[in-house]
Amino acid sequence: MAATFFPPRILPMNYVISKEFHRKSSELASRFSSSLAFISNPFVSGVKHEGNSTFSHSFGFLRDYKLSGKCRARNTKVLHAHLLLTDYLQSDVFFVNSLLDLYCKAADMVFAHRLFDTIALPNVVSWNIMISGYDRNSMFGKSLDMFCRMHLFGVEPDEFTYGSVLSACSALQAPIFGKQIYSLVMKTGFLSSGYVQTRMMDMFSKNCNFEEALRFFYDASCDIVACWNAMISVAVKSGESWFALNLFHQMCRASLMPNSYTFPSILTACYELKEMHIGKGVHGLVIKCGVTDIFVETAIVDLYVKFGCMSEAFRQFSLMQFHNVVSWTAIISGFVQEGDINFALKLFKNMREIGHEINSYTVTSVLSACAKPGMIKEAGEIHSLLLKLGLNLDAWVGAALVNMYAKIGEVGLSELAFSEMKNIEDQSMWAAMLSSFAQNQNSGRAIELFRVMLGEGVKPGEYCISSVLSITSYLNLGSQIHGYTLKSGLVSNVSVGCSLLTMYSKCGCLEESYKVFQQVPVKDNFSWTSMISGFAEHGCADQALQLFEEMLYHGIVPDIITLTSALTACSYLRLFKTGKEIHGYAFRSGMGTDTVFGGALVNMYSKCGSLNLARKVFGMLPRKDAFAYSSLVSGYAQKGLIEETVLLFHDMCLTDVTIGAYTIPSILAAAAILCRSDIGAQLHAYIAKLGLQADVSVGSSLVTMYSKCGSIEDCQKAFDDAKKPDLIGWTSIIVSYAQHGKGADALAAYELMRKEGVQPDAVTFVGLLSACSHSGLVEEAFFYLNSMFEDYNINPGHRHYACIVDLLGRSGRLREAESFINKMPIEPDSLIWETLLAACKVHGNFELGKLAAKKVLELGPSDAGAHVSFSNICADVGQWEEVTKIRSSLNVTGMKKEPGWSLL
Structure with missing residues (x-):
C-alpha cells in the first residue's frame, strides 16, 4: 500500500543529507547570528553565544520562544542558526523535534521537510510533527505521503499519528484510504483511544458513510460525547433522521450529557421528519441543560423559521444575547418566505446599522425579498450596496441579482447584472440568465444565449437545460438537446425529464413525450402532472384519465394542478360522474375553493350540461376569474339560454375581470342564434375597443355571427381584420360564402387558403361542396370530392x-x-x-x-x-x-x- 507513494531509501543516505545540511546551516549560522539581536525578549536574554549554554538554558530558550507567539519563519531560522552553534541538534532529538515543530507552526513546511531529512533516526514524535504539520497547513496529500513513508520505514504509529492522518483523510474525502487506516487501527489495538475514535467518526461524518460509521461506532463501543455527536450527524446527513433521534434517546439514557454540537443535528432531524412537537421538546431540553451556545440558539431560531412559526422564531431571536450572521440570515429569510417583505428589509437595515457583516446567503435572501413587481427602487439600492461591498462578483449573488430583475420584469437590468460577472465558467450565472429569458417568454434571446454558452465551452447543467426546454417550441432544437441529455446522463434527472416531456407535448409529439415519461426513473408529482396535462391539452383525454388512475395506484398524492388537468379531460369526454368524484376528492382535501380548480369545475359541469351545478360552484368561488365566467357563458350559449348568456356577460363587463379572446366567441354565438345583428354590431365595437378583432378565434366567430345575420359584407370585413387566419377562420368564410350562394367566392377563398399553406379538414370540404351545390357547380364538386382522399387522405x-x-x-x-x-x-x-x-x-x-x-x-x-x-x-x-x-x-x-x- 505504501510503496506507491515513496521509493525505498537506505538509512546511510540520511547521514549524507545531514552532513550537507549542517554545512549549509553553518554558513547560515554566521549570516544570521547577528540577527539574534533583533528578536525581542524574553527568549534572547537567556542565550549565550559562546556555545557554553547549559541544557536547561536551551530548553528554557525553546519554551519561551514557543510561548512568545512569534513563531515566524524568519525568527525560527535565526533560532535554528543559533542552535547550530551548539551540539544539541546532533546529540538530542528533542531539540530537533522542537525546531521541527516551530517550522510547522510557522507554516514553512519546505524547511521543516529539509530538517526532518537530516534526522538520522527520527522517532514517532518526529513523524507525528511532520504529519500533523502538513495537516495543519492544509497539505493533506503530503500528510498521507508522510504516513506512508513512516509505515515503509517500519515505525509504529501511535494514537496521535492515526488521529492526524484520519483528519487528512476527512479533508481529502478519501474513504478507501480511511478504511485502510481503520484496518491498521483495529490491528494495532488503538480502537479504544478516544482521540482516534473521535477522528474516525469525524472522517465518516464528512464522507457521509452511514453504514461504515455505524459499524465502527458499535465495534469501538464509543463512550465519549464527541463520537455520539459524530454518529448522530452522519445519520442526519444520510437521511436517517429517525435513527438519529433514537441515538439521541440512547445517549441521554446512558447519562451522556448532550452539548452544543449535539443539539443542532437533532433539531435538523426534527425538521426533516416534520416533527414540530419533538423539536419543541428538544428546545425544552436545551433550556434544562443550560446550553447557551450561539450555534444552538441559531439552530432553534432556524427550526421555528423552517416550520413557519415566525412569531416564536423572532421571540427566540430577540432572546439571544449575541447574534451572528447565520442567525440574522435565518430570521430575515424566514420573513421573506412568509411574504413579510417590509419587516425583512427592516431587519436587514438593523443588521447593517449594528455593523454586522453580511455574507452571500444574507444577500440572496434580501434579493429574493426585492424580487416583486413595483420594488425596482429597493432592488436598485441593494444592487448599489453589493457593488460597494464587492459582493456582486460572487456567482450565487450574481445569479440572485439576475433572478430578482427577471421577476420584476426588468430583463435589460438582468442582462446588465449578468454582464458584470467575471466568472463565465460558473453554471449558476448562465442558468439564472436563461431562466430570466424564460420567465419573460423571450425564447429567441434564450436560445441565442444557450448557443453562446456552448461556444464559451461551458457545459450546461440541469437548470440550463430545463430553462431552454421550457420556452422552446422548436422540435429540432428540442430533439438535439434531448440527444445531449442522453449523452451527458442528465436525462435521468427529474426536472430535465419533466422539461423534455413538456417540450414534446407542446410540439404535439405525445408519443415521444410519453417515452420520456416512462424513462424517468423516479417520477415525482410534477412528472405525473406534466404528462397528464400534456394528454389533456392535446385532446387525448382517455390517456390523461388512465394515467391519472395509474398515478393514484402508485400512491402519488395529486395536487391542485393534477386535479385541474383531470377535470379538463372529463370536460372533453363529458364524464359527469368522474368529474363529480374529482370534485369530492378536492373538497375533502381542502382544495375545492381554489380559483383555477373552481374554473375547471365550472367548465366541466357546463360541458356536461349540468348548468345548475355549474352556477352553484360559480357562486361559491371566493374570486371569479375570466375562465370561470367564460366557461359558464359558453355553457349557457350551448344550451340556447340566450338571456342568461347575455346577462352573465353583462355582469362580467361590470367587474374588473379581464375579458379575453376565449370569452367572446360564446357571446357571439348567442347573438348569432338570435340573429340580432344590432347586438352583434355592439359586440364588434366592444371587441375593437379591447383590441381583439385581430384574434383568430374572435375573427372566426364574428364571420359566423354576421353570416347567420345575413350580412356577407360584414363577414368579409371581419375576416380581413383577422391577423393570419387559421383553419377555422378560413373554413368560416368559406361556409359563409356557401350559405349566401357565393360559390365562386368560396372556391377563391379555398385557393387562397391553400396558398397560405393551411391544410383543409373535413369541415372545410363540407363548406366547399355546399358552395358548389348552391351555385350548381357539378364538375367542381366531384373534383373536390375526389381531392379529399387523393390529396389529403380524408375519407368523405x-x-x-x-x-x-x-x-x-x-x-x-x-x-x-x-x-x-x-x-x-x-x-x-x-x-x-x-x-x-x-x-x-x-x-x-x-x-x-x-x-x-x-x-x-x-x-x-x-x-x-x-x-x-x-x-x-x-x-x-x-x-x-x-x-x-x-x-x-x-x-x-x-x-x-x-x-x-x-x-x-
Missing part, C-alpha cells in the same frame, strides 16, 4: 355525400342522384335520403319521392318531417288518397308537425 362522410346529392337534386338530375346513392362506399343515412326527398318534392317526382320517403321512415320512423314532405309530393301530383293515408298515420302515432316560425 355522410355530409359530403349529402352535398353531392343536393347538387344533383337541385340540377334536376334525380336518377343520377339515386344512382350516386346506390354506388356510395358507405351506407346512406336518413340525411342523404331526406335530401333526395326534398329534391323530389321540388321537381314533383312521385315515384322516386315515395322510395326516398320509405328509406327515411325505415331509418327514422318517428320523423314527422319525412311524412309531411311525402304528403306534400302526393298533394302536388293529385294523389289525395295517399295524402289522407299519411295524415291518418300521423294522427295514429301521435306525431305532430312542428309549426314554422320567423323572426320577421
